[in-house]
Amino acid sequence: SHHPGRIIAILVDLQSEVSEFHARISAYYHDLQAGQKQIVAEVIVLETGRMGADHLSGAALPLLLPDLPVFFWCTVALTLIHSQVKTLLRYSDRLILNSAEDDYSTRELCKSLDAILQWRRQCHVSDLNWSRLTMWREAIAQLFDKVQYNRFLSLLYEIEISYSDDQLSSQVLLLAGWLSSRLHNVSALPRGSDDTTVFFGHRSKQTAIKIRRKKMQQVDGIYKVKLIAEENEKAVIFTVTARQNGGLESVIQIGSTFYPATFMHSLPMSEAQCLCNELDFMEQDEVYLQACQNVIEYLHEN
Structure with a gap:
């Protein structure tokens, strides 16, 4: 990371009965001119067993640096x-999660998102899974940046998200939650689902989005x-598609006329890159939290 600091990694072996903490300390540096070195990171690794989990705060809090x-970074949201x-968390400025790493049942996902929304009052919240959706959100938003296309926002009557997976992922739900929170005028679609299609929506706002699964x-x-x-009996279709070589392709069709495609070139970010990017932000991401709220409402109703 380009942010100097102290990293405290806590490893709890739930298969071990050990209660003591074992610590390892490492320092990382950059070479400067004239043989000088500048320390850019200290890494402290604390290891313990199941019995030591009841003393995590006592072991970690004294190691925090004042005024920073x-x-x-919570790798499993359910541990919240x-x-x-x-x-x-009471001593933290920002909570960073990666909801993509959790193999959720519907009930567990509700519990996890409820915990996230509760902690918004204590600290700011980030989700690396949400960060990976940035390119999709930007590409969709840019479709309506031009004045001549902006008017179609109020005329949308169907939204369809297509994905390839064995089950409905938290990332798909987050994107649907974001769309439903930003596009309040989308007409309600029939509730229900089958093996390949889910209708995402909540009755309170009368919105719904079709989610299609195709392996x-x-x-x-x-x-x-x-x-x-639809405008003047002409279909208006905005499509964003993932390209095989990376990036996204956006196409606009009005009636039988196709307009030149636009491309967004970007390679998928690693977890380390996503994490480093989150260290640049200190503000609360209210858009993400609203997407979470919409997902919770959908899961409770279905």
Whole structure:
């Protein structure tokens, strides 16, 4: 990372009965001129067993550096309900999660998102899974940047998200939650689902989005988003598609006329890159939290 700081990694072996903490300390530096070295990061690794999990805060809090922001990277969101984790979070400025790493049941996802929304009052919240959706969100928003296309926002009557996976992922739900929170005028579609289609929506705002699953070779996750409107009996279709070589392609069709495609070139970010990017932000991401709220409402109703 380009941010100097102290990194405290806590490893709890739930298969071990050990209660003591074992610590390892490392320092990383950059070479400067004239043989000088500048330390850019200290890494402290704390290891313990299941019995030591009840003393996490006592081991970690004395190691925090005063007057520096504290980022809490929680690799499993469901651990937020642990009392020691709650104590650590009270001393944190930002909570960083990666909801893509969790193999959720619907019930567990509700619990996890509820915990995230509860902690918004204590600290700011980030989700690396949400960060990976940035390119999709930007590409969709840019479709309506031009004045001549902006009017179609109020005419949308169908939105379709297509993805390739064995099950409905948290990333697909987050994108649907974001769309439903930004596009308040989308007409309600029939509720219900089958093996390949889910209708995302909540009755309170009368919005719904169609989510289609189609398993494809060499394709994982979201691969297409389609927004459909109608004007003067002409179909207006905005389509964003993932390209095989990386990046996204956006196409606009009005009636039988196709307009030149636009491209957004970007390679998928690694988890380390996403994490480093989150260290640049200190403000609360209210758009992400609203997307989470919409997902919770959908899951509770279905």
